[in-house]
Amino acid sequence: MEEWVILASGLLLGALAGWAVFRWQLRRLWRQMEQISPDMQGGQLSAVQAPLLRPAIAHLNQLLQQIGQEYEAKKQFTQDASHELQTPLAVIKAHIELLLQSPRLGEQEAEALGGILRNVNRLSRLNSALILLSKIDNQRFPDVAQIDIGLMLKEVLDNFSDLIGLQKIKVELSLHSTVLVSMSASLAEILLANLAQNAIRHNLRGGFLRAKLKGQRLEISNPGKVLAVLPEKLFERFERDPDSEQSLGLGLSIVQRICILYGFGLQYHHHQGLHTLVVDFSKQTPANTN
Amino acid sequence: MKVLIVEDEAGLLELIVRYLKREGYVCETAANYPEGYRKANNFEYDCAVVDLNLPGGDGLKLVRMLRQENTQTGIIIISARDSVEERVRGLEEGGDDYLVKPFHLSELNARIKAVRRRKTGEFSKAMAFGGLVIKLDERTVSADGELLKLTKKEFEILVYLARNKNRVVTKDSIAEHLWGDYMDEAASFDFIYAHVKNLRKKLATHGYGDFLKTIYGIGYKFEVG
Numbered sequence: 001m002e003e004w005v006i007l008a009s010g011l012l013l014g015a016l017a018g019w020a021v022f023r024w025q026l027r028r029l030w031r032q033m034e035q036i037s038p039d040m041q042g043g044q045l046s047a048v049q050a051p052l053l054r055p056a057i058a059h060l061n062q063l064l065q066q067i068g069q070e071y072e073a074k075k076q077f078t079q080d081a082s083h084e085l086q087t088p089l090a091v092i093k094a095h096i097e098l099l100l101q102s103p104r105l106g107e108q109e110a111e112a113l114g115g116i117l118r119n120v121n122r123l124s125r126l127n128s129a130l131i132l133l134s135k136i137d138n139q140r141f142p143d144v145a146q147i148d149i150g151l152m153l154k155e156v157l158d159n160f161s162d163l164i165g166l167q168k169i170k171v172e173l174s175l176h177s178t179v180l181v182s183m184s185a186s187l188a189e190i191l192l193a194n195l196a197q198n199a200i201r202h203n204l205r206g207g208f209l210r211a212k213l214k215g216q217r218l219e220i221s222n223p224g225k226v227l228a229v230l231p232e233k234l235f236e237r238f239e240r241d242p243d244s245e246q247s248l249g250l251g252l253s254i255v256q257r258i259c260i261l262y263g264f265g266l267q268y269h270h271h272q273g274l275h276t277l278v279v280d281f282s283k284q285t286p287a288n289t290n
Numbered sequence: 291m292k293v294l295i296v297e298d299e300a301g302l303l304e305l306i307v308r309y310l311k312r313e314g315y316v317c318e319t320a321a322n323y324p325e326g327y328r329k330a331n332n333f334e335y336d337c338a339v340v341d342l343n344l345p346g347g348d349g350l351k352l353v354r355m356l357r358q359e360n361t362q363t364g365i366i367i368i369s370a371r372d373s374v375e376e377r378v379r380g381l382e383e384g385g386d387d388y389l390v391k392p393f394h395l396s397e398l399n400a401r402i403k404a405v406r407r408r409k410t411g412e413f414s415k416a417m418a419f420g421g422l423v424i425k426l427d428e429r430t431v432s433a434d435g436e437l438l439k440l441t442k443k444e445f446e447i448l449v450y451l452a453r454n455k456n457r458v459v460t461k462d463s464i465a466e467h468l469w470g471d472y473m474d475e476a477a478s479f480d481f482i483y484a485h486v487k488n489l490r491k492k493l494a495t496h497g498y499g500d501f502l503k504t505i506y507g508i509g510y511k512f513e514v515g
Contacts, residue, residue: 086392087391087392091305094306111506166480167477186374193471201474
Protein backbone atom coordinates (compact mmCIF):
# COMPACT_ATOMS: atom_id res chain seq x y z
CA MET A 1 0.00 0.00 0.00
CA GLU A 2 2.66 2.45 1.08
CA GLU A 3 4.80 1.51 -1.88
CA TRP A 4 1.96 2.36 -4.20
CA VAL A 5 1.58 5.81 -2.64
CA ILE A 6 5.31 6.49 -2.91
CA LEU A 7 5.34 5.35 -6.51
CA ALA A 8 2.29 7.44 -7.37
CA SER A 9 3.57 10.58 -5.68
CA GLY A 10 6.97 10.03 -7.25
CA LEU A 11 5.42 9.82 -10.68
CA LEU A 12 3.30 12.87 -9.98
CA LEU A 13 6.31 14.86 -8.79
CA GLY A 14 8.26 13.74 -11.81
CA ALA A 15 5.49 14.76 -14.14
CA LEU A 16 5.16 18.12 -12.40
CA ALA A 17 8.91 18.70 -12.58
CA GLY A 18 8.92 17.71 -16.23
CA TRP A 19 6.05 20.04 -16.93
CA ALA A 20 7.82 22.89 -15.15
CA VAL A 21 11.00 22.31 -17.14
CA PHE A 22 8.97 22.12 -20.35
CA ARG A 23 7.13 25.33 -19.55
CA TRP A 24 10.34 27.09 -18.65
CA GLN A 25 11.91 26.05 -21.95
CA LEU A 26 8.78 27.05 -23.83
CA ARG A 27 8.86 30.48 -22.22
CA ARG A 28 12.52 30.87 -23.20
CA LEU A 29 11.65 29.96 -26.76
CA TRP A 30 8.75 32.36 -26.74
CA ARG A 31 11.05 35.17 -25.67
CA GLN A 32 13.37 34.39 -28.57
CA MET A 33 10.46 34.36 -30.99
CA GLU A 34 9.35 37.79 -29.84
CA GLN A 35 12.73 39.16 -30.89
CA ILE A 36 12.22 38.11 -34.47
CA SER A 37 10.67 40.68 -36.79
CA PRO A 38 10.05 40.63 -40.54
CA ASP A 39 12.76 43.18 -41.30
CA MET A 40 15.39 41.26 -39.32
CA GLN A 41 17.30 39.23 -41.80
CA GLY A 42 18.39 35.70 -40.97
CA GLY A 43 16.69 35.58 -37.55
CA GLN A 44 17.06 32.10 -36.05
CA LEU A 45 15.99 30.37 -32.85
CA SER A 46 18.47 28.67 -30.57
CA ALA A 47 17.77 25.24 -29.03
CA VAL A 48 20.40 25.64 -26.30
CA GLN A 49 17.89 26.72 -23.66
CA ALA A 50 15.14 24.43 -24.89
CA PRO A 51 16.63 21.00 -25.66
CA LEU A 52 13.23 19.33 -25.32
CA LEU A 53 11.95 21.32 -28.29
CA ARG A 54 14.96 20.71 -30.50
CA PRO A 55 13.14 19.02 -33.43
CA ALA A 56 10.40 21.65 -33.51
CA ILE A 57 12.98 24.45 -33.37
CA ALA A 58 15.00 22.93 -36.20
CA HIS A 59 11.87 22.86 -38.32
CA LEU A 60 10.94 26.43 -37.42
CA ASN A 61 14.46 27.59 -38.23
CA GLN A 62 14.27 26.01 -41.62
CA LEU A 63 10.97 27.77 -42.29
CA LEU A 64 12.34 31.07 -41.03
CA GLN A 65 15.31 30.80 -43.29
CA GLN A 66 13.12 30.04 -46.27
CA ILE A 67 10.77 32.94 -45.54
CA GLY A 68 13.73 35.26 -45.09
CA GLN A 69 15.24 34.24 -48.41
CA GLU A 70 11.96 34.64 -50.24
CA TYR A 71 11.33 38.02 -48.65
CA GLU A 72 14.79 39.17 -49.73
CA ALA A 73 14.30 37.83 -53.25
CA LYS A 74 10.94 39.60 -53.54
CA LYS A 75 12.41 42.89 -52.35
CA GLN A 76 15.31 42.53 -54.74
CA PHE A 77 13.01 41.72 -57.63
CA THR A 78 10.82 44.80 -57.13
CA GLN A 79 13.90 46.96 -56.88
CA ASP A 80 15.60 45.50 -59.97
CA ALA A 81 12.45 45.44 -62.07
CA SER A 82 11.57 49.06 -61.42
CA HIS A 83 15.15 50.20 -62.02
CA GLU A 84 15.36 48.29 -65.27
CA LEU A 85 12.12 49.92 -66.44
CA GLN A 86 13.50 53.41 -66.01
CA THR A 87 15.78 53.50 -69.04
CA PRO A 88 13.35 52.15 -71.64
CA LEU A 89 10.76 54.60 -70.31
CA ALA A 90 13.20 57.46 -70.68
CA VAL A 91 14.00 56.39 -74.24
CA ILE A 92 10.31 56.12 -75.20
CA LYS A 93 9.65 59.59 -73.78
CA ALA A 94 12.57 61.06 -75.67
CA HIS A 95 11.42 59.42 -78.90
CA ILE A 96 7.96 60.94 -78.51
CA GLU A 97 9.44 64.35 -77.80
CA LEU A 98 11.51 64.18 -80.98
CA LEU A 99 8.68 62.78 -83.07
CA LEU A 100 6.51 65.70 -81.97
CA GLN A 101 8.96 68.06 -83.66
CA SER A 102 8.34 66.53 -87.07
CA PRO A 103 6.82 69.09 -89.45
CA ARG A 104 4.94 66.32 -91.25
CA LEU A 105 2.96 65.38 -88.18
CA GLY A 106 -0.77 65.32 -88.98
CA GLU A 107 -3.59 65.92 -86.54
CA GLN A 108 -4.39 62.23 -86.18
CA GLU A 109 -0.79 61.28 -85.54
CA ALA A 110 -0.42 64.07 -83.03
CA GLU A 111 -3.52 62.89 -81.20
CA ALA A 112 -2.20 59.31 -81.07
CA LEU A 113 1.14 60.54 -79.80
CA GLY A 114 -0.63 62.58 -77.15
CA GLY A 115 -2.36 59.39 -75.99
CA ILE A 116 0.90 57.46 -75.89
CA LEU A 117 2.55 60.28 -74.01
CA ARG A 118 -0.16 60.44 -71.34
CA ASN A 119 0.13 56.73 -70.69
CA VAL A 120 3.90 56.68 -70.69
CA ASN A 121 3.81 59.46 -68.14
CA ARG A 122 1.47 57.44 -65.99
CA LEU A 123 3.78 54.43 -66.25
CA SER A 124 6.69 56.63 -65.40
CA ARG A 125 5.05 58.03 -62.29
CA LEU A 126 3.91 54.58 -61.26
CA ASN A 127 7.44 53.31 -61.63
CA SER A 128 8.93 56.14 -59.57
CA ALA A 129 6.43 55.38 -56.82
CA LEU A 130 7.37 51.69 -56.86
CA ILE A 131 11.07 52.55 -56.72
CA LEU A 132 10.33 54.75 -53.74
CA LEU A 133 8.38 51.98 -51.99
CA SER A 134 11.18 49.50 -52.53
CA LYS A 135 13.71 52.02 -51.26
CA ILE A 136 11.66 52.49 -48.11
CA ASP A 137 11.52 48.70 -47.67
CA ASN A 138 15.27 48.56 -48.09
CA GLN A 139 15.69 51.50 -45.69
CA ARG A 140 17.93 53.45 -47.99
CA PHE A 141 17.49 56.91 -46.59
CA PRO A 142 20.57 58.15 -44.78
CA ASP A 143 19.71 61.86 -44.51
CA VAL A 144 18.54 61.63 -40.89
CA ALA A 145 17.93 64.94 -39.14
CA GLN A 146 15.81 66.53 -36.43
CA ILE A 147 12.66 67.41 -38.32
CA ASP A 148 10.30 70.11 -37.12
CA ILE A 149 7.04 68.65 -38.42
CA GLY A 150 5.03 71.88 -38.19
CA LEU A 151 7.69 73.86 -40.02
CA MET A 152 8.03 71.31 -42.77
CA LEU A 153 4.26 71.04 -43.13
CA LYS A 154 4.11 74.78 -43.76
CA GLU A 155 6.76 74.49 -46.46
CA VAL A 156 4.98 71.58 -48.08
CA LEU A 157 1.62 73.40 -48.12
CA ASP A 158 3.40 76.41 -49.55
CA ASN A 159 4.68 74.29 -52.43
CA PHE A 160 1.13 73.18 -53.08
CA SER A 161 -0.22 76.73 -52.96
CA ASP A 162 -0.93 76.84 -56.72
CA LEU A 163 -2.94 73.66 -56.55
CA ILE A 164 -4.72 74.82 -53.39
CA GLY A 165 -5.58 78.11 -55.08
CA LEU A 166 -6.81 76.38 -58.21
CA GLN A 167 -9.29 74.27 -56.26
CA LYS A 168 -10.22 77.26 -54.10
CA ILE A 169 -9.39 75.33 -50.96
CA LYS A 170 -9.04 77.15 -47.65
CA VAL A 171 -6.13 76.04 -45.50
CA GLU A 172 -6.74 76.04 -41.75
CA LEU A 173 -3.49 75.45 -39.96
CA SER A 174 -3.38 75.17 -36.17
CA LEU A 175 -0.04 74.27 -34.67
CA HIS A 176 -0.52 73.88 -30.93
CA SER A 177 2.75 72.08 -30.33
CA THR A 178 6.23 71.71 -31.71
CA VAL A 179 6.91 68.16 -32.81
CA LEU A 180 10.54 67.22 -33.33
CA VAL A 181 11.20 63.87 -34.93
CA SER A 182 14.49 62.25 -35.78
CA MET A 183 14.02 60.81 -39.25
CA SER A 184 15.15 61.04 -42.85
CA ALA A 185 14.44 64.53 -44.18
CA SER A 186 13.43 63.17 -47.60
CA LEU A 187 11.01 60.68 -46.08
CA ALA A 188 9.53 63.33 -43.80
CA GLU A 189 8.88 65.52 -46.81
CA ILE A 190 7.40 62.64 -48.80
CA LEU A 191 5.17 61.71 -45.85
CA LEU A 192 3.80 65.22 -45.42
CA ALA A 193 3.54 65.92 -49.16
CA ASN A 194 1.57 62.72 -49.72
CA LEU A 195 -0.79 63.54 -46.86
CA ALA A 196 -1.30 67.07 -48.18
CA GLN A 197 -1.76 65.95 -51.76
CA ASN A 198 -4.27 63.35 -50.67
CA ALA A 199 -6.28 65.96 -48.76
CA ILE A 200 -6.23 68.31 -51.76
CA ARG A 201 -6.98 65.73 -54.44
CA HIS A 202 -9.98 64.23 -52.66
CA ASN A 203 -11.29 67.58 -51.49
CA LEU A 204 -14.37 69.42 -52.69
CA ARG A 205 -14.05 72.50 -54.84
CA GLY A 206 -14.11 75.44 -52.46
CA GLY A 207 -13.56 73.06 -49.55
CA PHE A 208 -10.99 73.27 -46.79
CA LEU A 209 -7.86 71.52 -45.59
CA ARG A 210 -7.56 71.44 -41.81
CA ALA A 211 -4.19 70.54 -40.35
CA LYS A 212 -3.82 70.35 -36.59
CA LEU A 213 -0.70 69.59 -34.61
CA LYS A 214 -1.42 68.83 -30.99
CA GLY A 215 0.77 66.93 -28.57
CA GLN A 216 2.61 64.46 -30.75
CA ARG A 217 -0.29 64.04 -33.16
CA LEU A 218 -0.84 65.46 -36.60
CA GLU A 219 -4.41 65.48 -37.89
CA ILE A 220 -5.21 66.34 -41.49
CA SER A 221 -8.87 66.57 -42.47
CA ASN A 222 -10.75 67.42 -45.61
CA PRO A 223 -14.37 67.27 -46.69
CA GLY A 224 -15.07 64.87 -49.52
CA LYS A 225 -17.26 62.21 -51.00
CA VAL A 226 -17.72 58.95 -49.17
CA LEU A 227 -14.87 56.61 -50.04
CA ALA A 228 -15.35 54.08 -52.81
CA VAL A 229 -12.62 52.08 -51.09
CA LEU A 230 -13.17 50.22 -47.83
CA PRO A 231 -11.47 52.15 -45.00
CA GLU A 232 -9.48 49.09 -43.92
CA LYS A 233 -8.15 48.73 -47.44
CA LEU A 234 -7.28 52.40 -47.79
CA PHE A 235 -3.56 51.90 -47.26
CA GLU A 236 -3.19 48.95 -49.59
CA ARG A 237 -1.33 49.29 -52.85
CA PHE A 238 -3.39 50.09 -55.92
CA GLU A 239 -6.56 50.70 -53.89
CA ARG A 240 -7.82 53.90 -55.41
CA ASP A 241 -10.86 55.97 -56.12
CA PRO A 242 -12.08 54.71 -59.50
CA ASP A 243 -13.33 58.20 -60.37
CA SER A 244 -9.92 59.75 -59.93
CA GLU A 245 -7.97 59.11 -63.09
CA GLN A 246 -4.78 60.73 -61.88
CA SER A 247 -4.58 58.73 -58.69
CA LEU A 248 -2.08 55.88 -58.80
CA GLY A 249 -3.34 54.32 -55.60
CA LEU A 250 0.12 54.38 -54.08
CA GLY A 251 0.22 57.68 -52.15
CA LEU A 252 -1.27 56.41 -48.92
CA SER A 253 0.55 53.12 -49.03
CA ILE A 254 3.78 55.14 -49.20
CA VAL A 255 2.56 57.06 -46.14
CA GLN A 256 1.86 53.79 -44.38
CA ARG A 257 5.28 52.29 -45.21
CA ILE A 258 7.03 55.35 -43.80
CA CYS A 259 4.91 55.18 -40.63
CA ILE A 260 5.68 51.50 -40.18
CA LEU A 261 9.40 52.12 -40.72
CA TYR A 262 9.50 54.66 -37.89
CA GLY A 263 6.80 53.11 -35.72
CA PHE A 264 4.41 56.07 -36.05
CA GLY A 265 0.73 55.41 -35.45
CA LEU A 266 -1.51 55.93 -38.48
CA GLN A 267 -5.28 56.07 -38.46
CA TYR A 268 -8.07 57.02 -40.76
CA HIS A 269 -11.56 57.97 -39.77
CA HIS A 270 -14.56 59.42 -41.45
CA HIS A 271 -17.26 61.44 -39.77
CA GLN A 272 -20.11 63.38 -41.39
CA GLY A 273 -18.37 63.93 -44.70
CA LEU A 274 -15.04 64.75 -43.10
CA HIS A 275 -12.07 62.51 -43.85
CA THR A 276 -9.28 62.57 -41.29
CA LEU A 277 -5.86 61.00 -41.25
CA VAL A 278 -3.95 60.99 -37.98
CA VAL A 279 -0.24 60.39 -37.60
CA ASP A 280 0.95 59.80 -34.06
CA PHE A 281 4.67 60.55 -33.80
CA SER A 282 4.92 59.61 -30.11
CA LYS A 283 5.60 55.94 -30.72
CA GLN A 284 8.71 56.66 -32.71
CA THR A 285 11.20 53.84 -32.79
CA PRO A 286 14.55 54.70 -34.28
CA ALA A 287 14.80 52.92 -37.60
CA ASN A 288 18.29 51.91 -38.56
CA THR A 289 18.74 53.76 -41.78
CA ASN A 290 21.93 53.10 -43.61
CA MET B 291 28.96 75.74 -79.02
CA LYS B 292 30.64 72.43 -78.35
CA VAL B 293 28.93 69.89 -76.14
CA LEU B 294 30.23 66.58 -74.80
CA ILE B 295 27.60 63.98 -73.96
CA VAL B 296 28.64 60.95 -71.93
CA GLU B 297 25.86 58.36 -71.69
CA ASP B 298 26.07 54.59 -71.98
CA GLU B 299 22.50 53.97 -73.09
CA ALA B 300 22.91 54.16 -76.88
CA GLY B 301 19.24 54.91 -77.60
CA LEU B 302 19.11 57.80 -75.18
CA LEU B 303 22.49 59.15 -76.30
CA GLU B 304 21.37 59.32 -79.90
CA LEU B 305 18.12 61.10 -79.04
CA ILE B 306 19.89 63.68 -76.89
CA VAL B 307 22.29 64.38 -79.75
CA ARG B 308 19.46 64.71 -82.25
CA TYR B 309 17.60 67.15 -80.02
CA LEU B 310 20.65 69.28 -79.27
CA LYS B 311 21.92 69.35 -82.84
CA ARG B 312 18.81 71.24 -83.81
CA GLU B 313 20.07 74.01 -81.55
CA GLY B 314 23.12 74.19 -83.79
CA TYR B 315 25.47 72.70 -81.18
CA VAL B 316 28.44 70.58 -82.15
CA CYS B 317 27.94 67.35 -80.24
CA GLU B 318 30.69 64.94 -79.22
CA THR B 319 29.68 61.67 -77.62
CA ALA B 320 31.17 59.01 -75.36
CA ALA B 321 29.44 55.78 -74.41
CA ASN B 322 31.71 54.73 -71.54
CA TYR B 323 34.15 56.04 -68.97
CA PRO B 324 37.47 55.56 -70.87
CA GLU B 325 36.09 57.25 -73.97
CA GLY B 326 34.67 60.07 -71.89
CA TYR B 327 37.99 60.40 -70.08
CA ARG B 328 39.93 60.61 -73.34
CA LYS B 329 37.66 63.22 -74.85
CA ALA B 330 37.44 65.30 -71.70
CA ASN B 331 41.22 65.17 -71.40
CA ASN B 332 42.03 66.13 -74.96
CA PHE B 333 39.43 68.69 -75.91
CA GLU B 334 37.73 71.72 -74.49
CA TYR B 335 33.97 71.86 -74.25
CA ASP B 336 31.55 74.67 -73.55
CA CYS B 337 29.22 72.22 -71.94
CA ALA B 338 29.27 68.58 -70.81
CA VAL B 339 26.32 66.32 -70.07
CA VAL B 340 27.54 63.41 -67.94
CA ASP B 341 25.76 60.27 -66.78
CA LEU B 342 27.07 58.99 -63.43
CA ASN B 343 26.59 55.30 -64.00
CA LEU B 344 29.09 54.41 -66.70
CA PRO B 345 30.74 51.20 -67.78
CA GLY B 346 34.42 51.29 -66.88
CA GLY B 347 34.33 53.99 -64.23
CA ASP B 348 32.48 56.52 -62.13
CA GLY B 349 31.00 59.49 -63.97
CA LEU B 350 31.74 61.65 -60.92
CA LYS B 351 35.46 61.34 -61.66
CA LEU B 352 34.81 62.71 -65.13
CA VAL B 353 32.93 65.62 -63.60
CA ARG B 354 35.85 66.34 -61.26
CA MET B 355 38.31 66.18 -64.14
CA LEU B 356 36.27 68.39 -66.46
CA ARG B 357 35.98 70.92 -63.66
CA GLN B 358 39.72 70.96 -62.99
CA GLU B 359 40.49 71.35 -66.69
CA ASN B 360 38.21 74.28 -67.23
CA THR B 361 36.13 76.26 -64.77
CA GLN B 362 34.10 77.72 -67.63
CA THR B 363 32.69 74.42 -68.85
CA GLY B 364 29.05 74.08 -67.93
CA ILE B 365 28.56 70.61 -66.46
CA ILE B 366 25.17 68.95 -66.19
CA ILE B 367 24.93 65.60 -64.44
CA ILE B 368 22.21 63.25 -65.60
CA SER B 369 21.52 60.31 -63.34
CA ALA B 370 18.91 57.85 -62.22
CA ARG B 371 20.14 58.32 -58.64
CA ASP B 372 17.81 60.82 -57.06
CA SER B 373 18.81 61.03 -53.40
CA VAL B 374 19.76 64.33 -51.80
CA GLU B 375 23.26 63.01 -50.99
CA GLU B 376 23.92 62.08 -54.59
CA ARG B 377 22.83 65.49 -55.78
CA VAL B 378 24.94 67.30 -53.20
CA ARG B 379 27.97 65.16 -54.04
CA GLY B 380 27.47 65.76 -57.76
CA LEU B 381 27.42 69.51 -57.26
CA GLU B 382 30.37 69.40 -54.85
CA GLU B 383 32.47 67.54 -57.38
CA GLY B 384 31.94 70.33 -59.87
CA GLY B 385 28.57 69.78 -61.50
CA ASP B 386 26.61 72.95 -62.25
CA ASP B 387 23.27 71.21 -62.39
CA TYR B 388 21.81 67.78 -61.66
CA LEU B 389 18.99 66.30 -63.69
CA VAL B 390 17.28 63.10 -62.58
CA LYS B 391 16.34 60.49 -65.19
CA PRO B 392 13.96 60.14 -66.86
CA PHE B 393 13.93 63.77 -67.96
CA HIS B 394 12.41 65.71 -70.83
CA LEU B 395 14.74 66.70 -73.63
CA SER B 396 13.21 70.17 -73.51
CA GLU B 397 14.21 70.38 -69.83
CA LEU B 398 17.80 69.34 -70.59
CA ASN B 399 17.92 71.92 -73.37
CA ALA B 400 16.64 74.67 -71.06
CA ARG B 401 19.12 73.70 -68.33
CA ILE B 402 22.06 73.79 -70.72
CA LYS B 403 21.11 77.32 -71.70
CA ALA B 404 20.60 78.38 -68.09
CA VAL B 405 24.00 76.99 -67.06
CA ARG B 406 25.76 78.66 -69.98
CA ARG B 407 24.13 81.93 -69.11
CA ARG B 408 25.24 81.71 -65.49
CA LYS B 409 28.77 80.76 -66.51
CA THR B 410 29.55 83.08 -69.35
CA GLY B 411 26.66 85.36 -70.05
CA GLU B 412 26.18 83.51 -73.29
CA PHE B 413 22.54 83.34 -74.37
CA SER B 414 22.88 86.83 -73.15
CA LYS B 415 20.97 88.19 -70.28
CA ALA B 416 18.14 89.09 -72.61
CA MET B 417 16.31 87.14 -75.27
CA ALA B 418 14.80 89.19 -78.07
CA PHE B 419 12.24 88.12 -80.62
CA GLY B 420 11.48 91.11 -82.78
CA GLY B 421 10.11 93.71 -80.41
CA LEU B 422 9.53 91.19 -77.65
CA VAL B 423 12.38 91.28 -75.13
CA ILE B 424 12.78 88.92 -72.16
CA LYS B 425 15.28 90.18 -69.60
CA LEU B 426 16.32 87.21 -67.50
CA ASP B 427 18.21 89.03 -64.75
CA GLU B 428 15.53 91.60 -64.17
CA ARG B 429 12.80 89.05 -64.82
CA THR B 430 10.92 91.44 -67.04
CA VAL B 431 9.28 91.18 -70.44
CA SER B 432 8.68 94.13 -72.70
CA ALA B 433 6.84 94.44 -75.96
CA ASP B 434 7.96 97.27 -78.24
CA GLY B 435 9.55 98.97 -75.27
CA GLU B 436 6.55 98.69 -72.99
CA LEU B 437 6.77 96.52 -69.89
CA LEU B 438 4.25 93.68 -69.70
CA LYS B 439 2.86 92.78 -66.30
CA LEU B 440 3.37 89.04 -66.07
CA THR B 441 2.87 86.83 -63.05
CA LYS B 442 5.83 84.76 -61.84
CA LYS B 443 4.46 81.58 -63.40
CA GLU B 444 3.64 83.29 -66.69
CA PHE B 445 7.19 84.57 -66.86
CA GLU B 446 8.62 81.12 -66.15
CA ILE B 447 6.45 79.48 -68.80
CA LEU B 448 7.46 82.10 -71.35
CA VAL B 449 11.18 81.65 -70.62
CA TYR B 450 10.90 77.87 -70.78
CA LEU B 451 9.06 77.98 -74.11
CA ALA B 452 11.45 80.60 -75.47
CA ARG B 453 14.45 78.46 -74.54
CA ASN B 454 12.84 75.71 -76.62
CA LYS B 455 11.68 78.03 -79.35
CA ASN B 456 10.16 76.55 -82.51
CA ARG B 457 9.69 73.22 -80.79
CA VAL B 458 6.65 71.51 -79.41
CA VAL B 459 6.96 71.49 -75.61
CA THR B 460 4.68 69.03 -73.84
CA LYS B 461 2.34 70.03 -71.04
CA ASP B 462 3.85 67.53 -68.63
CA SER B 463 7.31 68.86 -69.31
CA ILE B 464 6.09 72.37 -68.45
CA ALA B 465 4.37 71.03 -65.32
CA GLU B 466 7.52 69.28 -64.17
CA HIS B 467 9.59 72.36 -64.92
CA LEU B 468 7.31 74.59 -62.84
CA TRP B 469 6.38 72.38 -59.92
CA GLY B 470 8.55 69.30 -59.90
CA ASP B 471 6.61 66.57 -58.12
CA TYR B 472 4.34 69.00 -56.35
CA MET B 473 1.44 68.84 -58.70
CA ASP B 474 -1.30 66.57 -59.86
CA GLU B 475 -1.01 65.97 -63.55
CA ALA B 476 -4.61 66.76 -64.49
CA ALA B 477 -4.77 69.81 -62.22
CA SER B 478 -1.49 71.14 -63.55
CA PHE B 479 -2.76 70.97 -67.11
CA ASP B 480 -5.75 73.16 -66.20
CA PHE B 481 -3.29 75.49 -64.59
CA ILE B 482 -0.95 75.69 -67.54
CA TYR B 483 -3.90 76.19 -69.86
CA ALA B 484 -5.09 79.17 -67.81
CA HIS B 485 -1.60 80.67 -67.56
CA VAL B 486 -0.88 80.33 -71.26
CA LYS B 487 -4.25 81.85 -72.11
CA ASN B 488 -3.50 84.91 -69.96
CA LEU B 489 0.04 85.10 -71.28
CA ARG B 490 -1.19 85.03 -74.85
CA LYS B 491 -3.71 87.77 -74.08
CA LYS B 492 -0.95 89.98 -72.69
CA LEU B 493 1.31 89.32 -75.67
CA ALA B 494 -1.58 89.93 -78.05
CA THR B 495 -2.02 93.51 -76.82
CA HIS B 496 1.16 94.25 -78.78
CA GLY B 497 0.49 91.83 -81.59
CA TYR B 498 2.72 89.02 -80.32
CA GLY B 499 -0.08 86.65 -79.40
CA ASP B 500 0.65 84.41 -82.37
CA PHE B 501 4.04 83.50 -80.91
CA LEU B 502 2.25 81.08 -78.58
CA LYS B 503 0.80 78.17 -80.53
CA THR B 504 -1.35 75.51 -78.91
CA ILE B 505 -0.67 71.97 -80.07
CA TYR B 506 -3.97 70.42 -79.18
CA GLY B 507 -3.80 67.62 -76.61
CA ILE B 508 -0.03 67.81 -76.36
CA GLY B 509 1.38 71.16 -75.44
CA TYR B 510 2.62 74.47 -76.74
CA LYS B 511 5.10 75.95 -79.11
CA PHE B 512 6.81 79.32 -79.05
CA GLU B 513 7.03 80.00 -82.76
CA VAL B 514 9.24 82.75 -84.05
CA GLY B 515 10.68 83.15 -87.49
